[in-house]
Amino acid sequence: MKDKRKVIFWSLLLIIIVLLTILFTARTIQNYETWKQHKDYLKSGNKTIEDWMTVNLIVNRNNIPKELIYNELGINSSFTNDRKHISKLCQENNLNCTQIVARLNSLEGKPGT
């Protein structure tokens, strides 16, 4: 009887752990795929700004001054903001990301940038 209870307990625990492992593995694979896509994009030489890019990345890749990017975003520069995806900054500050990205893309190549 006692063993039967233990079998049920360990079976249930094993099922829960396996389900969690599957969930976390799937997320990790998905994150890896996303990172790989970003890496390939950066290697491709395509200069179009996308919403997954960080402010630092845009500054280094597209030579747009940081102040101009923050000006478009309407937020202050900070150590963590420099390293957040544009999509996350938009989400945190209730901004329309499509418009922001379009404006950032139009900034590139303009005089003074």
Next chain:
Amino acid sequence: MDLASNLPLFYVIIALLSPFGIPLGATFVIIAAGSLSVTFENYFFIVSLIFFGLIVGDIAAYFTASHFEKAFTEKLLQYKKIENKYESGKALFNKYGVWGIFLSRFVLLGLGAPLNYISGFTKYSFRKFLTYSASGELLYVSIYAYIGFVFKDSWVSLFDMIIEFPYVILLILLAVFAFYQLKRYL
């Protein structure tokens, strides 16, 4: 004063406060610090600086909890039911605590601060605490700063994966453990 303009001071403050459990995004800052390192000398300087801050923070958190140990146990032991559990929990922590302390520094991120407090409250051997937390912190700073150093600007896309991957390993180990336990009763 804008702390971000004085980066070494910013790193030390983050490293000093995070062992108390204050959510300052220490891992994020460590990887970012690594990504800012241009040379290996830079990298080692940052690793040493943050490592120093984390160790001082760990020791401070341990002694803070240790200072309040009497008041904490007196309150807890008011309840008869908890008394036995507290003693068995303390014995269990004395037996396996080293692994908890060591792994919580660089694998089970987020558990470091609670374990600092538990170590202090239970008056866990300070020498053991310091040895294992220092070893874990050294691995933590070296590995995460190195990720930033290698991946530079693209590390942000890797961040979620870096944080979740150790939990996948832990879950696999737990699944193996649960499977062997189950096999014992079949």
